[in-house]
Amino acid sequence: MEVMISIALRTLRHRRAGFAGAFVALLFAAALVTACGMLLETGLRGSVAPERYAGTPVIVAGDQFVRQTKAGGKSKAKPVSERRWIPASIAEEVSRIPGVTKVVTEVTFPFAGFTAHGWESAQLTPFTLAGGRAPNAAGEVVVDARNATAKIPGYRVVGVTAQALPSQDTIFFTTREARRLAGHAGLVTAIGVFPQVDVTVKGALAYTGDERGALEFLDAESARVKLISLGGALGGTSLLVAILVVVGTFALSLQQRQRELAMLRAVAATPRQVRKLIGGEALLVSVAAGLLGSVAGMLVGFWLQARFVALGAMPANLPLVVSPFPALASVAVTLVAAWTAARVSARRITRIRPVEALGEAALPGSRLPWARTVAGVVVLAGGVVLTIVLSSLSTEAAASPVTMLTALVWTIAVALLGPAIARVAAAVPPRAAGAGGYLALKNLRAGTRRLASVITPLALMTAMTCTILFVQTTMGHAGQNEVNAGLKADYVLGPGASAAGVREVPGVRAATEVLRTTARIGLEKFSVQAVTPDGLDRTMDLDVTAGSLAGFGTTSAALSRTAAERLDAGVGDQIELALGDGTPAVVKVAAIYTRGLGFGDLTLSHQLVAAHVDDPRGTVLVSGGDRAALERALPGVTVRAQAEAGEIGTSNAAVNYVAMGLIIAFCAIAVVNTLAMSTSARSRELALLRLVGATRRQILRMLRTETLVATVVAVVIGTGISLVTVTAFSVGMTGSAAPYLPPLTYLAVIAAPAALALIATVIPARFALRVHPTEALGARE
Known part of the structure; x- marks a missing residue:
């Protein structure tokens, strides 16, 4: 074996150009496998450090997963898409736990590009004022240091904090105004507990350590799940492509060396010796390419992370996990792929007689x-x-x-x-x-x-x-195509408009509020549009093929044809589902429609869904009316003609x-x-x-x-x-x-x-x- 490795080294030195192609193919294969491995490992082991909750030892909040117990007692969980709120009354129960010295409630919701809270929860971080004062009236706000010069439509900035969180712009309202804007009466998003004690309460969970980061950034958990799926699928595809490319490259390389290998057979080299020679060359090339490719793959992994952050597919504060495992796996994969490719490619020339090998080298058979x-x-x-x-x-x-x-x-x-x-x-x-x-x-x-x-x-x-x-x-x-065929509205209004106010504008025939979210049936996720049923037939046409949307109520649901087939459900059937924040609900199928790609898998009542989403301000579809009249009646609300609504x-x-x-x-x-x-x-x-x-x-x-x-x-x-x-x-x-x-x-x-x-x-x-x-x-x- 040592002799064949020595010959392989000499061959590599004197035929560098011949092996350059195989080296390049293996290097890029190793880089791809390493980058995909880093994504997969980040999905499996990655965690997000808390920012807003970093100064609070214990956070009490709702369970941010939908859980299901399978046969045999095995439990599976999937993350919710909207934040699960908890009763504010839990704060009193927590305050009575021995050792608890302070309890702070908070509400969190999106507002005009900010993460909004009530001023009472500023002490969780803690935030302190660098200038101005705390908000005292409904029209006053405090902004963080990074947005000291920001203008907030409809509100007056009365204070600026000394701090700013790395990955979120923060704004504070009065506690009462924040709870009004959030739209969750009697509920809070979280409760901060000081100092760190064991907290057990019914209807909520206690989060400590890095668990607080996962609670603070719900999108991080979804991103981890996405990275597992993406890293696995991309890694598997990359591996198959790499093997195909490497096999082809080695086959071409050995095809070009067919005369040389035939000469070795003719001067008494045994098939085993030729296979060892080729295998040794492949091992040497693959080790060098694998080591360099794994280093390049780490750089590719960081580049992918930067692109995914820019696209919003993963949060900036979900760091890429860097460990030796993806690099070791890529070296092992390239080594096995190269060795297997070389042995398979050389199979024919090592099996035929030396004279036949020389003849085939001179005149390759077809x-x-x-x-x-x-x-x-x-x-x-x-x-x-x-x-x-x-x-x-x-x-x-x-x-x-x-x-x-x-x-x-x-x-x-x-x-x-x-x-x-x-x-x-x-x-x-x-x-x-x-x-x-x-x-x-x-x-x-x-x-x-x-x-x-x-x-x-x-x-x-x-x-x-x-x-x-x-x-x-x-x-x-x-x-x-489904949206173009099914959207009957003349105008699409941006967030901030209400259907009731729009209907009072002269000339408006119908107005439909629309919210976009997801729901889970079992653990399977479905896209959802939530609509107000009044005048729905004048603003959209779902192309109903069974049942009817007449009399559509709070406990009604319409299913797309594809969703109905997946669920094996029909008109009149009852479906148990978990809304975006995990709240269970039972709805009755009122209709089946065909335009699910354009309008979602499920259509539910706006009244049912609005209380279970982070931001209840969706769009409003308007049939009839005049654009100028709508803009005058709804200052600050974006009014677009249906044709301007943009492509999905x-x-x-x-x-x-x-x-x-x-x-x-x-x-x-x-x-x-x-x-x-x-x-x-x-x-x-x-x-x-x-x-x-x-x-x-x-x-x-x-x-x-x-x-x-x-x-x-x-x-x-x-x-x-x-x-x-x-x-x-x-x-x-x-x-x-x-x-x-x-x-x-x-x-x-x-x-x-x-x-x-x-x-x-x-x-x-x-x-x-x-x-x-x-x-x-x-x-x-």
């Missing part, structure tokens, strides 16, 4: 090994099965990972059956003009293995890019673009890497062509023609894979077999791999053509 053919057919069948499964999935959480897996499985089938596809593709192109075109077509027909190695990364890049982009456009387009988007589109963009970038690197390796390895061939009279222009035209053919074939295959995948996704999610593919976006998508392919071909070719033909032929391979 026949596809039967094992590879069988594997390709099996994976192809797997792609069919996954496509069928995907077409039956109607939730984004379930469909998204299966979508990427489906596209990958189809691409793996293409990689396995690549030589057969390349033979068909090489036979199709018509006669090309000129000597360059003639040579290109002859090369394509003679070098189907090389063509197949180029087609795979190009097809992978096209398929992944199209799938990622067009899944989002399909969902957004379908939802927008899928919930995680931007986050998905950023995360999956890394995989697209990896695919792009694989394209450049493969083509550069393929072109650079042909220096002797190009030198011979020049010696027999071919000009540089003819050779470059030959290479461009070959690349163009490979790109066209790959784009067709990648587009086909994406079209099949996105169509199945569309069938399941929207009920339509017509996905939305913006033409200009598609043209940009196919232009990118074409440009990369041409650049990766022409630049190495120009360097190779600078060398004199005799020098190129005499150079060591």
Whole structure:
């Protein structure tokens, strides 16, 4: 083994260019796996330090989870989307606990971009005044030090605190005004307890340590759950892509060294020795690439965190967990992937007789090994099965990972059956003009293995890019179409308007208040719109297919067709659900409608939901009336025409673009890497062509023609894979077999791999053509 490692080291020293492609592929694979591992670990182990509650030893508040006990007594919990409030009377009970010296109640709610509280709770942090005084009247406020010059519409700033919290802008009202604005009579968000004592009360929980941070920043818990899902899905997809790219790169590298390996067999090297040599080379390259890639992956992880914070997908005060585990995992993964890829790629040359190896090196066979053919057919069948499964999935959480897996499985089938596809593709192109075109077509027909190695990364890049982009456009387009078809209102009013006040404006025929939130049925999350039923038929059309919205009341619910299928519920059925803050409710299904993408999975009563959301100020849909009259009657309220309401988007589109963009970038690197390796390895061939009279222009035209053919074939295959995948996704999610593919976006998508392919071909070719033909032929391979 030591002898083979020594030979492997010498081989690496003298064939650095030959192993550069494998090193690059492994390095970026390690970086991707490390970055995804950091996201996953942050989701599993990350925590948020308290800011506002940092000075309070114990916080008493509601349970911010919906819990369910499964069969066998196992309990599962999911975070609520709105803050759960508790009765203010609990403060008296807490104050009687032995050892408690002070109890402070507080209300927390959003207001004009601030986190708002009553002045009584300023002592929790504590906040002290740097100037001015505390608010004494309903129209007075105190702002934090960072917003000392802020103007608050309808209120007068009478004081500025000496402190400002790192990640939240704070404003204080009088205690009475804060509770009025919050709209939760008799309830508070939390109770601060001094000093730290054991607190046990009915209907609330005691939070200490980092638990206070999770209570203070509810979005941090949701972000952790999202990071677990995103890190796992992205990591799994990255791993499969990495394995596919690494296997392809090693296969191309060994294909270029086939003559050398055949010579080793001819001079009495046993198959085992050749396998050890190749495995040793793979181990050496993968260890170096894995170590460097894991360091690069940490930088990528921090970049992803910064982008997700900017997009609002995770809070800034949820720090990325940094530990050696993702780096160690990435090194192990790249090592195993490289070793397996090298051994699989060298399988044929180590199994045949030395004379056959030399003959195949001189004239590569075009026949596809039967094992590879069988594997390709099996994976192809797997792609069919996954496509069928995907077409039956109607939730984004379930469909998204299966979508990427489906596209990958189809691409793996293409990689396995690549030589057969390349033979068909090489036979199709018509006669090309000129000597360059003639040579290109002859090369394509003679070098189907090389063509197949180029087609795979190009097809992978096209398929992944199209799938990622067009899944989002399909969902957004379908939802927008439903909104456009179902929104009958003439105007959309921003927060601050009330339906009762709007109805008094001359000319207004109907006004509907709308709140957006979520609810859980069991532990499954559903999107919710809460509406006031009066005049609902004049402001929106949900396209009811069963039941009726007439007589829609506080305990009524309407379900989208998709939600009804998921719940196996129909008109007249009762449903137990947990509202946004976890409060249980029982509603009766009054109607089933089709426009769930545009208007939510569930439609509930505004009266039922308003008391269970952090901000009860939603939008108001108005039918009839005049814009100028509405603006005069509702000063400070945004009035938009229905056409100006803006387009809706899928919930995680931007986050998905950023995360999956890394995989697209990896695919792009694989394209450049493969083509550069393929072109650079042909220096002797190009030198011979020049010696027999071919000009540089003819050779470059030959290479461009070959690349163009490979790109066209790959784009067709990648587009086909994406079209099949996105169509199945569309069938399941929207009920339509017509996905939305913006033409200009598609043209940009196919232009990118074409440009990369041409650049990766022409630049190495120009360097190779600078060398004199005799020098190129005499150079060591």
